[in-house]
Amino acid sequence: GQNIDQPTEMTATEGAIVQINCTYQTSGFNGLFWYQQHAGEAPTFLSYNVLDGLEEKGRFSSFLSRSKGYSYLLLKELQMKDSASYLCAVMDSNYQLIWGAGTKLIIKP
Amino acid sequence: IAGITQAPTSQILAAGRRMTLRCTQDMRHNAMYWYRQDLGLGLRLIHYSNTAGTTGKGEVPDGYSVSRANTDDFPLTLASAVPSQTSVYFCASSEDTNQPQHFGDGTRLSIL
Numbered sequence: 001g002q003n004i005d006q007p008t009e010m011t012a013t014e015g016a017i018v019q020i021n022c023t024y025q026t027s028g029f030n031g032l033f034w035y036q037q038h039a040g041e042a043p044t045f046l047s048y049n050v051l052d053g054l055e056e057k058g059r060f061s062s063f064l065s066r067s068k069g070y071s072y073l074l075l076k077e078l079q080m081k082d083s084a085s086y087l088c089a090v091m092d093s094n095y096q097l098i099w100g101a102g103t104k105l106i107i108k109p
Numbered sequence: 110i111a112g113i114t115q116a117p118t119s120q121i122l123a124a125g126r127r128m129t130l131r132c133t134q135d136m137r138h139n140a141m142y143w144y145r146q147d148l149g150l151g152l153r154l155i156h157y158s159n160t161a162g163t164t165g166k167g168e169v170p171d172g173y174s175v176s177r178a179n180t181d182d183f184p185l186t187l188a189s190a191v192p193s194q195t196s197v198y199f200c201a202s203s204e205d206t207n208q209p210q211h212f213g214d215g216t217r218l219s220i221l
Contacts, residue, residue, distance in 0.1 A: 004151065030207060042199060042212035043152070087151070095206035096167065099151030 002026045004100035006088050011106045012078055020073045020086050020103045028093020034062050034073045035087040037102065043087055047073070075105075083107045112136070113213035115200050121219045122190050130185045130216050132200030140203045141183040142210060143167075143175060145196040152199065158183055159206055190220045 003025045012018040024032070031050040035043040049055055049064035049071060061074040073086055085102040092098055113134045122128050134141065139160045144152040154167030158177040172194060174186045183202075187194055197217050201210040 033209060042214050045209040045211065048209060089152075091207065096154060096157070097152075097210065099153070101149060101151045 002090075002092065002098045004088055004090060004098055006086075006100040006103045008101070009104045009106065011108060012075075014078055014080060014107055014109050016078050017074065017076050018078060018105065020075075020088075020105065022071045022073070022088035022100060024069050024071070024088070024090045024098075024100075026090045026092045026098055029066060030091040030093065030095055032062075032064055032071050033089045033091070033097065034060075034071075035089065036084050037087055038084045046086075078107050080107050080109070113200055113202055113211060115198075115213035115216050117216060118214070119217040119219075121221060124190055124192060124220055126190050128187045128190055128218070130187075130198055130200075130218070132183045132185070132213060133181050134183075134200075134202045134213075135181065136202060136204075136211070137180060138202035138204050138211075139180070140206050140208075140210075141177065142201045142203075143173070143183070143185045144199045144201065145169065145194075146199060146215075147196050155185065155198075192220045194218065195220045 006022045034046040037043040047062040054063045059076045064071045087102045088100040089097040116131045142157045143155040156175040158164045161180045199215045200213040203210045
């Protein structure tokens with residue numbers, strides 16, 4: 001079957017760095033997406049990786065290793081507004097997104 | 110402002126009733142999707158449409174139907190609502206099937 005695993009919850013301190021991991025097993029691979037979702041709101045697109053390596057976008061970076069079925073989202077210089085759920089999703093061979101349950105990130109002052 | 114509009118924002122519905130959730134996008138995106146989001150679970154795809162005039166079944170299609178008569182609109186219909194369909198429903202669209210998806214604000218639906 002298809003499976004996306006990510007931690008349920010993480011806690012970090014304002015100004016620090018946090019890494020959210022995602023492992024996946026899917027039928028085919030056409031890219032991995034990270035989304036941010038604040039409570040009660042819609043998911044918003046953060047990043048897309050289709051080749052191995054690191055993609056950097058401001059304070060956020062995303063890494064992919066296709067051979068290991070592994071990705072992480074790195075958030076630097078954490079701000080209180082980064083408190084949200086972070087969703088990992090893999091596009092399978094049918095170009096459909098398979099979603100993880102999300103990681104709730106709590107930022108403490 | 111360009112984007113996706115969903116209606117209603119929330120709804121309480123008696124079991125057995127028919128309900129249509131509306132979704133409209135003005136970005137001229139080819140692909141559109143309907144998901145449900147339940148606590149502790151990832152987003153689950155209900156139905157999708159890769160282009161106007163075509164639709165397909167996702168992971169959890171039973172009890173739901175869709176139509177895509179034009180590029181902009183993608184309504185989701187519950188023919189006879191059941192309590193297990195209580196959920197938050199998100200409509201999304203993407204320029205093409207391999208592009209990032211953009212989400213509407215969601216419809217919170219409670220079936221009693």
